[in-house]
Amino acid sequence: MPAHDYHRFMQAAYQQALKSYKEGGLPIGAVMVEHNHVIGEGHNRRVQDGDPTAHGEMDCIRRVGRRSDYHAVTLFTTLSPCMMCAGRVVQFGIPQVVIGENQSFPGNIDFLRAHGVEVVLLNDPQCEALMRTFILEKPVLWNEDIAGRKSV
Amino acid sequence: MPAHDYHRFMQAAYQQALKSYKEGGLPIGAVMVEHNHVIGEGHNRRVQDGDPTAHGEMDCIRRVGRRSDYHAVTLFTTLSPCMMCAGRVVQFGIPQVVIGENQSFPGNIDFLRAHGVEVVLLNDPQCEALMRTFILEKPVLWNEDIAGRKSV
Numbered sequence: 001m002p003a004h005d006y007h008r009f010m011q012a013a014y015q016q017a018l019k020s021y022k023e024g025g026l027p028i029g030a031v032m033v034e035h036n037h038v039i040g041e042g043h044n045r046r047v048q049d050g051d052p053t054a055h056g057e058m059d060c061i062r063r064v065g066r067r068s069d070y071h072a073v074t075l076f077t078t079l080s081p082c083m084m085c086a087g088r089v090v091q092f093g094i095p096q097v098v099i100g101e102n103q104s105f106p107g108n109i110d111f112l113r114a115h116g117v118e119v120v121l122l123n124d125p126q127c128e129a130l131m132r133t134f135i136l137e138k139p140v141l142w143n144e145d146i147a148g149r150k151s152v
Numbered sequence: 153m154p155a156h157d158y159h160r161f162m163q164a165a166y167q168q169a170l171k172s173y174k175e176g177g178l179p180i181g182a183v184m185v186e187h188n189h190v191i192g193e194g195h196n197r198r199v200q201d202g203d204p205t206a207h208g209e210m211d212c213i214r215r216v217g218r219r220s221d222y223h224a225v226t227l228f229t230t231l232s233p234c235m236m237c238a239g240r241v242v243q244f245g246i247p248q249v250v251i252g253e254n255q256s257f258p259g260n261i262d263f264l265r266a267h268g269v270e271v272v273l274l275n276d277p278q279c280e281a282l283m284r285t286f287i288l289e290k291p292v293l294w295n296e297d298i299a300g301r302k303s304v
Contacts, residue, residue, distance in 0.1 A: 046218060053205065053214045053240070062205045066198060068296040087239025087260075088205070092299040108239075115304060144220040147244040152267060 001036075001074065006098055006120060009033050013076045013100065014126055016043040016056065023048055026145050027130045030060035030077040039073070040064035046145055055145075057085040061092075070094045078127040080107025083152045090115040100127030104135060106151050153188075153226065158250055158272060161185050165228045165252065166278055168195040168208065175200055178297050179282045182212035182229040191225070192216035198297055207297075209237040213244075222246045230279040232259025235304045242267040252279030256287060258303050 009031055016029025026044035033039065042059030045051050054062075057077050070092050080102035081089065089097055089112060096118040102109060103123075112119050135142045161183055168181025178196035185191065194211030197203050206214075209229050222244050232254035233241065241249055241264060248270040254261060255275075264271050287294045 050218055051214050052216075052218050052244075053210050058205050062203050064204075066202055066204050066296065068292075068299070070299065083239035083243035084236060085239070087235035087237070087304075090304045091235035091301055092204075093301060140220075144218065147220070147222065149243055149245060152239075152242045 001033075005036065006122060007124075009038065009074075009076045010078070010098060010100055010122055010124055010127070012038055012041060013056075013078050014124070014130070016041050016060075017078045017127065017130055020044055020048070020056075021130060021134060026056075026141065027134045028056040028077070028079045030056040030075060032060055032064050033074045033076065034072050044145065047141070052145075053084070055082060055085050057081055058088065061088065074098060076100075078124070079131060080105055080109060080121075081112070082146055083108055083111070083149075086111050089117055096120070098122065100124040101131070103128050104131035105146065108152065153185075157188065158228075158274060159276075161190065161226075161228045162230070162250060162252055162274055162276055162279070164190055164193060165208075165230050166276070166282070168193050168212075169230045169279065169282055172196050172200070172208075173282060173286060178208075178293065179286045180208040180229070180231045182208040182227060184212055184216050185226045185228065186224050196297065199293070204297075205236070207234060207237050209233055210240065213240065226250060228252075230276070231283060232257055232261060232273075233264070234298055235260055235263070235301075238263050241269055248272070250274065252276040253283070255280050256283035257298065260304065 020043035021027035025047040045054035078100035086108035172195035173179035177199040197206035230252035238260035
């Protein structure tokens with residue numbers, strides 16, 4: 001995938017994050033891409049649905065629906081994945097993850113790479129600024145979503 | 153927790169698995185226990201809800217709802233956790249997991265223990281028999297639920 005497309009699809013994930021932020025939720029978004037098309041998108045829904053498992057990546061995967069094969073997909077996420085979401089990627093054989101930023105939350109990039117996942121880290125300033133704004137505004141909510149664990 | 157209680161709560165998780173089996177779904181169930189009381193239960197809902205993220209443990213955690221602290225809970229699951237669910241346990245600081253069986257699916261017990269989770273493996277013949285029956289009946293569905301990966 002050319003670098004131009006990384007940023008284009010990350011912009012779609014960012015729009016999901018921004019939508020969630022405007023709804024009062026956690027501003028973390030994700031899209032799934034296959035054969036250069038977005039096949040699903042989602043965002044964190046802890047606040048919106050009262051669902052502690054609905055991280056951005058999980059909501060996106062859920063909305064894509066049932067499938068037996070993820071070998072041709074790329075998962076875009078505005079924020080580095082927590083251990084649940086990284087585990088999901090590895091268990092289900094998602095081969096590539098493109099991450100907006102890992103400054104707000106280091107997540108589990110080493111774990112992904114150790115299990116053969118190709119990780120592209122964009123260091124996207126827009127993704128990082130939105131998370132920084134949110135964390136300053138709602139630190140308790142942010143802490144709840146990661147159970148206070150920045151790394152496992 | 154005395155051994156008697158392990159088996160009592162695993163029976164509740166098994167009833168969730170059996171319910172899912174009777175609905176045509178994957179027979180994997182879970183309950184969450186805190187201060188010797190069941191605070192939530194769930195089962196795999198891939199078939200029932202078309203949700204590929206709804207493993208038994210995830211459905212149970214979702215139904216318990218939002219909380220910031222899992223330090224006093226025990227998660228009971230009829231089957232050894234996949235990498236997504238094991239990652240969830242570690243990210244959210246669930247300190248103890250009681251597992252019905254790991255013969256149908258080895259799961260990620262070593263990962264859990266390496267991250268400080270206390271794992272109790274019951275080798276429950278009822279849990280194992282139900283999974284064996286299901287896998288013989290619906291091998292394609294079973295393979296879909298773990299993306300063909302017995303270990304990561």
